[in-house]
Amino acid sequence: MRSTPLNRRLLLQAAGAAAVAAAASPFGAAAPASASPGVLYSNALIQQRADPFVVRHTDGYYYFTASVPAYDRIVMRRATTVQGLATAQEVTVWHKHASGPMSAHIWAPELHYISGRWYLYFAAGRADDVWAIRMYALENASANPLSGTWTERGQITTPRDSFSLDATTFTNGSTRYLCWAQSDPELGSGTSLYLAAMASPWAITGTPVRISKPTNSWETIGHNVNEGAAVVKRNGRIFMTFSASATDANYAMGLLTASEGANLLSASSWSKSAQPVLRSSDATGQFGPGHNSFTVSEDGQSDLLVYHARPYKNISGDPLYDPNRHTRVQKFYWKADGTPDFGIPVADGATPYRLAAHGSTTVFLNHYDFRLRANATPALLADSQFRIVTGLSGSGTVSLESANFPGRFLRHRNYELWVEAGDGSAQFRQDASFHRRAGLADAGAVSFEAVNFAGRYLRNASGLVNLLTATTDAERSAATFRLE
Numbered sequence: 001m002r003s004t005p006l007n008r009r010l011l012l013q014a015a016g017a018a019a020v021a022a023a024a025s026p027f028g029a030a031a032p033a034s035a036s037p038g039v040l041y042s043n044a045l046i047q048q049r050a051d052p053f054v055v056r057h058t059d060g061y062y063y064f065t066a067s068v069p070a071y072d073r074i075v076m077r078r079a080t081t082v083q084g085l086a087t088a089q090e091v092t093v094w095h096k097h098a099s100g101p102m103s104a105h106i107w108a109p110e111l112h113y114i115s116g117r118w119y120l121y122f123a124a125g126r127a128d129d130v131w132a133i134r135m136y137a138l139e140n141a142s143a144n145p146l147s148g149t150w151t152e153r154g155q156i157t158t159p160r161d162s163f164s165l166d167a168t169t170f171t172n173g174s175t176r177y178l179c180w181a182q183s184d185p186e187l188g189s190g191t192s193l194y195l196a197a198m199a200s201p202w203a204i205t206g207t208p209v210r211i212s213k214p215t216n217s218w219e220t221i222g223h224n225v226n227e228g229a230a231v232v233k234r235n236g237r238i239f240m241t242f243s244a245s246a247t248d249a250n251y252a253m254g255l256l257t258a259s260e261g262a263n264l265l266s267a268s269s270w271s272k273s274a275q276p277v278l279r280s281s282d283a284t285g286q287f288g289p290g291h292n293s294f295t296v297s298e299d300g301q302s303d304l305l306v307y308h309a310r311p312y313k314n315i316s317g318d319p320l321y322d323p324n325r326h327t328r329v330q331k332f333y334w335k336a337d338g339t340p341d342f343g344i345p346v347a348d349g350a351t352p353y354r355l356a357a358h359g360s361t362t363v364f365l366n367h368y369d370f371r372l373r374a375n376a377t378p379a380l381l382a383d384s385q386f387r388i389v390t391g392l393s394g395s396g397t398v399s400l401e402s403a404n405f406p407g408r409f410l411r412h413r414n415y416e417l418w419v420e421a422g423d424g425s426a427q428f429r430q431d432a433s434f435h436r437r438a439g440l441a442d443a444g445a446v447s448f449e450a451v452n453f454a455g456r457y458l459r460n461a462s463g464l465v466n467l468l469t470a471t472t473d474a475e476r477s478a479a480t481f482r483l484e
Contacts, residue, residue, distance in 0.1 A: 035361040036301045038353045038483030043346065044326035045086050046077075050308045051108035051166075051228065051291040052327040054085070062295065063145060064088075065109045065120070066308075069323035072096050074109045074120060074138075076146050081298055082329055091146045094138060096124065101155065102136055103127040108166050108228065108291065111145060114176070114201045118145040121156070123165035135167045135180060137202035153202040158182060163191070166291075169198065170231040172238060172260055178204050179211075179240065181227035190214055190224025193242055193256075195265060211270045212256055214244055218276050219254065222246025226254075228291035232303070235338035236260050240270075241277070243290035248319040251288035252276035253307070253342070278305075278342045280313070283404055286345035287313045288325070297331070305332045309345050333381060333484075343381035344404055352385035352403040357460055358441050358480035365458075365465060365481065367402065372410060372417035374460035380404070392422065393433035397451050400434070410458075412450060412467040417458060434458070440476035447479050 046052070049066035056062050064077040064085045073095045077088040097103040105125040112119050120138040125131055135156040142148020156178070158164055164182040171177070176198040184192040193212040199205035214224045228243040240256040255273040262269035280287040292307035308325040315322045330351050333341045346352055357363035357374055365386070366378035378384040382404035391397025392409065400410040408419045411432035422428045430452040439445030440457070448458045450467055457479040459468040470479040 035356065035482070036303075036484060037297075037299060039297045039302045039304070039331050039351070040353075041083050041329050041351045042086075043328045043330070043348050043351065044311070045083070045306075045329050046327040048323050048325070049075075049327040050325035052306050052308055053108075053110045053293040054082070054295045054304075054306045054329075055111055055113070055293075056295050057113060059143070063111055064327075065111050066327060067107055067109070069321075071105050071107060073106060074122060076111070078144075078146060082295070082304065093146060094120070094150050097127075099127050101126060101134070102152075104130040105133060107133070110168055110293070112169055112201075114169070117141050117201070119153075119169075119201045120145075120150065121167040121169070123167070131163065133163050133165050134161075135164050137167075139201070156180075156202055156204065158194070158196075158204065158208060165191075166227045166229065168229050168231065169201075170233075170238075172233075172264060175264075176201075177264065179229045179231075181225075181229070184210070184213060186213070187224045190220075191227055193226045193229055197265065206265070209265050209267055211240075211267050212242060212254075212272060216244075216254075216272075216274070218250075218252055218279070219244035221250035222248060230293050232294045232340065233260065234334065234340075237338065238264070239340055241292055243292075244276070246319065247288060247325075248315055249280045249287035249310070249313045251290045252279035253290045253292060255340070257339070277340070278307070278345060280309075281344045281404075282313075284345055284347040284406060285311055286328070286347070287311070288319075289328075289345040302331050303334075303340075304329055305342055307345070311348065341381045343385065346385070346403055347387075347406045350387050350389065352387045354384050354484040355386065355446075355481040356484050358439065358445060358477045358482065363460070364484075365460075367419045370408070370419040372419065372458075372465040373463055374465050375463050386410070388436070391433035391451070392429040393451055396435075397433040398436045398448075399432050400448070412453075415456070415467040417465045417467065439480035439482075440470055441473070441480040442482075445480045445482045447476075447481070 052066040061078045073092045079085045079088040102124040104127050107123040109122040118140040125133045137153040138150040140148050140150045162183045167180040179195045181191040194208040195211050196204040196208040212226045214226045223246045230241050238258045255277045256270045258269045278289050286309040289309040295304045330346050355365040362376040364384040366384035385403035386400040392399045402408045402419050408421050409432040433451040434448040437447045440447045450456045456467045459479040470476045
């Protein structure tokens with residue numbers, strides 16, 4: 001019997017809070033994404049590296065920096081591919097001072113290339129007062145920021161000399177801005193996000209404006225926190241993600257939005273999502289996702305979210321000193337209304353794909369009530385994401401695993417396709433295994449032929465996906481999918 005949408009929402013809530021957050025997003029249900037080629041990475045990308053920042057430079061390299069568990073230095077890596085960062089040599093480019101400013105709690109470095117020079121922004125305390133956290137800048141004129149000399153440009157001062165951290169910078173029009181988190185007197189204890197124009201790469205100008213204050217329930221769990229801003233621009237709008245709540249499993253990612261043509265130094269120009277856009281998922285085993293950055297895939301066509309999360313929920317002691325926040329990467333998508341869709345923090349291992357119907361940029365394979373469908377209105381982005389893994393029936397075959405229900409696979413039953421957990425039987429392993437073929441209607445796409453029913457393929461038929469033959473041009477097209 002088919003359950004109601006409400007019952008399904010309760011099921012998703014049991015499977016993970018991330019799905020519920022996406023369903024409750026003020027942007028509505030996940031709408032079709034614009035077409036861009038699929039990408040494949042493996043998570044976790046880098047172990048024990050929190051607050052990750054990845055930038056792709058014009059020299060063809062990806063540059064990486066992040067907080068290390070000892071909070072005592074700034075490290076960097078570079079590679080020509082995102083996955084290559086996992087094994088790239090790590091170099092310490094700067095170490096904390098023995099005393100005075102910049103001698104404790106070296107946090108959240110970011111790397112930016114401005115007017116022909118590299119800049120590292122980071123936060124630091126003092127050995128004699130580790131919570132006297134302030135923002136600092138380093139400068140390097142070398143073409144390769146892993147070499148050359150890093151010059152200390154000192155503290156980035158603000159009108160109020162107080163706890164401040166997580167500086168990031170971006171441009172809009174002819175103006176460069178700095179956004180950061182700082183203690184907010186109205187909160188008593190906690191941080192809000194502030195924005196100011198910059199006079200130089202290490203100094204702000206004018207009066208800062210508070211653009212976000214933690215007021216929603218999901219921003220105030222454990223601590224009142226808005227921090228870790230990151231910016232991506234598209235469709236005439238500026239999207240600024242940020243992180244909220246304590247650094248345990250309650251840590252979550254929110255979203256601010258402004259028009260590129262607005263006065264960004266007016267708080268009213270920024271609107272905040274009512275719910276997190278990325279949060280912990282019991283289903284995928286990833287907790288406390290946040291403090292992200294943005295980059296692009298190697299071909300420049302897919303947008304990537306880089307963030308940290310832990311592979312467990314329960315923490316002994318202060319979560320700030322738990323070392324296992326790992327750097328992760330996954331593709332994110334764009335809804336029909338032009339807003340980003342981050343989905344859920346995907347499970348460890350291979351990142352998932354979306355499978356778009358041949359000849360369409362709006363129709364995707366997706367599951368609802370665990371029945372496989374092909375339509376333009378999946379309830380949740382993760383309903384349309386599948387990992388292509390080694391086939392359950394053995395090498396030479398593949399199985400398609402649900403992104404938001406790990407351990408459940410596409411299997412055919414009475415020639416219908418369902419998302420189901422294995423029962424340990426050889427029959428299930430056969431039913432859930434396919435030969436991955438070149439697309440029947442497009443060799444650059446894919447088709448999936450049943451292992452135990454030769455000549456029968458996953459095929460879209462009136463919005464449902466069944467195991468069918470494909471003999472006509474129309475049928476071959478309906479059995480062909482583009483990986484996104």
